[in-house]
Amino acid sequence: MAKSPRKTTPVKKPAAAKRPPAKPKPAVHSTGGLKAPIYSASKEEMLDFYEQMLLIRRFEEKAGQLYGLGLIGGFCHLYIGQEAVVTGLQTAINPGKDSVITGYRDHGHMLACGIDPKIVMAELTGRASGISKGKGGSMHMFSVDHGFYGGHGIVGAQVSLGTGLAFAHKYKEDGGVCLAYFGDGASNQGQVYESFNMAELWQLPVIFVIENNQYAMGTSVNRSSAEDQLYRRGESFRIPGVQVDGMDVLAVRGAVEEVLKDVRSGGGPVLMELKTYRYRGHSMSDPAKYRSRDEVQDVREKSDPIERLKAALLKQGVKEEDLKALDKKVRKTVMEAADFAEESPEPALSELYTNVLVEQY
Amino acid sequence: MAIQLKMPALSPTMEEGTLAKWFVKEGDEVSSGDILAEIETDKATMEFEAVDEGVITKILVAAGTDEVPVGAVIAEMAGEDEETGPADEEKPASASKAEAEPEATEEVKPEIMETAPPAPISRADDPSVPAGTSLVSITVREALRDAMAEEMRKDDTVFVMGEEVAEYQGAYKVTQGLLDEFGPKRVIDTPITEHGFAGIGAGAAMGGLKPIVEFMTFNFAMQAIDQIINSAAKTNYMSGGQMRCPIVFRGPNGAASRVGAQHSQNYGPWYAAVPGLVVIAPYDAADAKGLLKAAIQTPDPVVFLENELLYGRSFEIPEIDDYTLPIGKARIMREGSDVTIVSYSIGVGLALEAADNLAGEGIEAEVIDLRTLRPLDTETVLKSLAKTNRMVVAEEGWPTCSIASEIVALCMEQGFDDLDAPVMRVTNEDVPLPYAANLEKAALIDSARIVAAVKKVCYR
Ligand SMILES: Cc1ncc(C[n+]2csc(CCOP(=O)(O)OP(=O)(O)O)c2C)c(N)n1
Ligand SMILES: [Mg+2]
Numbered sequence: 001m002a003k004s005p006r007k008t009t010p011v012k013k014p015a016a017a018k019r020p021p022a023k024p025k026p027a028v029h030s031t032g033g034l035k036a037p038i039y040s041a042s043k044e045e046m047l048d049f050y051e052q053m054l055l056i057r058r059f060e061e062k063a064g065q066l067y068g069l070g071l072i073g074g075f076c077h078l079y080i081g082q083e084a085v086v087t088g089l090q091t092a093i094n095p096g097k098d099s100v101i102t103g104y105r106d107h108g109h110m111l112a113c114g115i116d117p118k119i120v121m122a123e124l125t126g127r128a129s130g131i132s133k134g135k136g137g138s139m140h141m142f143s144v145d146h147g148f149y150g151g152h153g154i155v156g157a158q159v160s161l162g163t164g165l166a167f168a169h170k171y172k173e174d175g176g177v178c179l180a181y182f183g184d185g186a187s188n189q190g191q192v193y194e195s196f197n198m199a200e201l202w203q204l205p206v207i208f209v210i211e212n213n214q215y216a217m218g219t220s221v222n223r224s225s226a227e228d229q230l231y232r233r234g235e236s237f238r239i240p241g242v243q244v245d246g247m248d249v250l251a252v253r254g255a256v257e258e259v260l261k262d263v264r265s266g267g268g269p270v271l272m273e274l275k276t277y278r279y280r281g282h283s284m285s286d287p288a289k290y291r292s293r294d295e296v297q298d299v300r301e302k303s304d305p306i307e308r309l310k311a312a313l314l315k316q317g318v319k320e321e322d323l324k325a326l327d328k329k330v331r332k333t334v335m336e337a338a339d340f341a342e343e344s345p346e347p348a349l350s351e352l353y354t355n356v357l358v359e360q361y
Numbered sequence: 362m363a364i365q366l367k368m369p370a371l372s373p374t375m376e377e378g379t380l381a382k383w384f385v386k387e388g389d390e391v392s393s394g395d396i397l398a399e400i401e402t403d404k405a406t407m408e409f410e411a412v413d414e415g416v417i418t419k420i421l422v423a424a425g426t427d428e429v430p431v432g433a434v435i436a437e438m439a440g441e442d443e444e445t446g447p448a449d450e451e452k453p454a455s456a457s458k459a460e461a462e463p464e465a466t467e468e469v470k471p472e473i474m475e476t477a478p479p480a481p482i483s484r485a486d487d488p489s490v491p492a493g494t495s496l497v498s499i500t501v502r503e504a505l506r507d508a509m510a511e512e513m514r515k516d517d518t519v520f521v522m523g524e525e526v527a528e529y530q531g532a533y534k535v536t537q538g539l540l541d542e543f544g545p546k547r548v549i550d551t552p553i554t555e556h557g558f559a560g561i562g563a564g565a566a567m568g569g570l571k572p573i574v575e576f577m578t579f580n581f582a583m584q585a586i587d588q589i590i591n592s593a594a595k596t597n598y599m600s601g602g603q604m605r606c607p608i609v610f611r612g613p614n615g616a617a618s619r620v621g622a623q624h625s626q627n628y629g630p631w632y633a634a635v636p637g638l639v640v641i642a643p644y645d646a647a648d649a650k651g652l653l654k655a656a657i658q659t660p661d662p663v664v665f666l667e668n669e670l671l672y673g674r675s676f677e678i679p680e681i682d683d684y685t686l687p688i689g690k691a692r693i694m695r696e697g698s699d700v701t702i703v704s705y706s707i708g709v710g711l712a713l714e715a716a717d718n719l720a721g722e723g724i725e726a727e728v729i730d731l732r733t734l735r736p737l738d739t740e741t742v743l744k745s746l747a748k749t750n751r752m753v754v755a756e757e758g759w760p761t762c763s764i765a766s767e768i769v770a771l772c773m774e775q776g777f778d779d780l781d782a783p784v785m786r787v788t789n790e791d792v793p794l795p796y797a798a799n800l801e802k803a804a805l806i807d808s809a810r811i812v813a814a815v816k817k818v819c820y821r
Contacts, residue, residue, distance in 0.1 A: 061412055074618065134795070134800065136621065137619065137621040138796075139621055153580075154583075154584070189584070190557055216553055219550060223528075224551075280410075285372030286407070288407070288408065290529060347797050347800055349799065349803055352792055356793070
């Protein structure tokens with residue numbers, strides 16, 4: 001049973017233990033809890049968020065359709081419903097400087113990193129022009145140019161890898177922060193906690209982003225998690241946590257603004273739990289018997305992140321037809337990406353043996 | 362503007378399905394996200410959602426129709442969205458493009474997915490099967506489930522644990538029905554914590570229980586490999602035989618279909634390298650059942666490697682109560698005098714297919730299914746070599762340090778005088794498995810490559 005996405009919740013700083021606190025805890029937390037401000041966005045910014053979320057949604061709908069047509073194979077994990085999370089977070093970071101890493105549900109993150117939808121879609125169809133030359137597939141995509149470090153198929157692996165990216169930021173003193181995204185299910189993996197410990201111990205600039213979409217395949221959070229308030233999962237490592245309504249792009253953006261200030265100023269890791277929801281099955285082959293149709297419909301009707309922002313935009317006096325025009329533009333982009341992904345040739349057979357090692361020995 | 366709605370592929374391996382139910386009728390208006398129909402495959406029931414807005418104009422495949430091929434047009438819809446008209450116009454185009462696609466889609470399916478030729482030696486001819494025993498046809502998936510259920514009925518220390526094994530009925534539906542019969546005490550859903558629950562399983566086994574630990578796939582058992590090797594495999598030895606670890610680690614292994622490098626690996630050679638483990642990799646349903654039962658019964662830790670692409674395949678199995686097979690015995694699947702093809706798991710089907718093709722060219726191949734990778738049945742392999750004097754090993758996995766390499770070493774050390782030609786390995790290409798359909802096909806072993814290798818060792 002899904003709980004409705006909750007408001008931001010106060011985070012108590014755990015009572016101090018013997019070790020002297022290595023850092024003053026971020027202001028947002030030590031002042032008695034996060035009162036994450038709702039981001040006050042300009043109309044232009046809001047329109048930008050709207051367009052980005054719409055792009056992800058339309059892209060994913062198209063990917064689902066191409067899968068049904070047999071143009072995409074294997075697994076394909078759609079991000080529909082969760083658009084506000086990645087949009088709110090990615091618009092706040094510094095693209096050239098910060099790093100991003102996530103799991104297999106990665107198409108939305110790539111679009112939010114500004115990666116060309118064409119080469120993402122072409123990877124989904126396994127074509128030579130895909131971002132991994134067709135060799136990676138939907139779960140394994142990367143763009144070092146965009147600070148996007150994947151795209152990982154093994155649940156939980158990205159959390160340690162992301163901590164390592166943060167280690168590199170600190171080591172190189174490049175001022176970067178790593179956003180390590182993972183699911184509610186992934187949050188139970190052991191390596192997550194090993195990473196939490198080292199991240200705090202070494203004060204690494206990493207934001208652990210739990211995308212709590214309530215389910216890991218067919219297992220709801222409360223069937224898998226002894227502590228189901230996931231923002232508290234860092235407490236025994238002294239990592240402060242915040243819980244944010246992940247269906248509200250402005251709340252997400254507001255929260256991360258505060259968190260980023262702390263992490264950038266050397267405050268060490270912070271954990272963000274974004275309460276969100278996935279509308280579609282886990283992957284395309286999910287029978288979805290573990291939740292009712294009504295539950296999904298209810299979230300769609302009451303908390304859809306795109307509809308919510310749309311309502312706010314209309315309230316601000318944006319015209320319905322302007323939003324329609326935006327939708328048309330986005331559809332066109334997606335259509336072009338799909339055509340490109342269908343028409344691009346498959347990789348040359350010689351590619352089978354390239355990129356196994358860098359050097360020849 | 363008509364939009365064709367086609368039977369969707371809802372899983373990597375789906376080729377056809379049943380159109381169980383329509384939720385819309387002709388004339389209904391639908392919008393993106395509406396549920397149009399319910400589709401069933403052997404694995405699951407799934408809902409088919411509308412992607413476009415419009416009106417359903419025609420329903421072409423009635424509810425209740427079985428064996429609807431993926432890609433068949435099941436309904437037509439009129440798009441009504443004027444504003445997005447130009448953008449939407451690609452739909453029929455993309456649909457007609459898809460029409461030209463079936464061959465490509467066929468190609469996507471690795472050859473190993475085709476139904477393999479039946480083994481010429483029937484189970485009924487097995488000396489251990491009493492004369493007159495009837496044979497029934499069941500899938501590998503059912504055989505595995507039945508083996509677990511039978512052992513759980515007999516022995517209440519046997520329990521199953523893993524991700525999605527209970528309420529979801531198994532990610533690949535292998536544990537279907539077990540929760541209903543045995544309840545949540547014995548059919549246990551775990552969080553996604555492979556290292557933890559493999560260790561909990563091993564500890565429970567040390568404590569006197571008989572766990573069956575399912576890995577959703579063996580790719581994820583890499584998180585747990587320390588507990589499998591350092592804890593489960595070595596305990597008996599390190600304790601001087603006092604402490605046992607009777608546990609079965611099971612799940613699908615090897616390449617599936619288009620799931621990419623991190624989800625497509627054969628761990629047979631990895632586990633077979635470890636003293637203290639029993640490693641089983643069955644091909645057909647009878648072995649799946651008989652050997653899984655043996656694995657649950659044995660006091661030793663067992664790694665039981667299944668194959669997703671074989672789960673849905675049906676085979677004949679003798680109708681015998683408590684059908685249990687001996688661990689460590691290979692099976693001659695087909696007799697032949699000119700050459701021996703040794704294989705295991707999904708490779709056996711390819712070897713049989715190759716043997717059929719070779720017979721057409723006058724080469725009679727003997728096909729051996731190793732069934733158990735550790736301990737290896739060296740006797741059966743060497744006996745066959747002494748008979749045919751030529752050998753090819755077919756393995757869906759990497760070539761280096763493979764089971765095939767091990768068989769080659771065996772022939773060098775113990776069968777050298779019987780060899781009329783070098784033993785050849787036929788395996789996957791030595792690369793991480795690529796996603797692209799054409800590259801994946803090129804990377805995976807197929808029967809044509811086995812045929813070519815056989816001809817080579819036969820100097821033909
Ligand atoms: C180590 C490992 N175990 C199991 C899996 C299979 N698997 C893939 S996704 C998934 C569920 C993950 O759920 P969650 O972390 O909540 O992320 P979401 O899918 O909801 O985005 C599972 C069990 C895997 N890929 N890797
Ligand atoms: Mg989840």
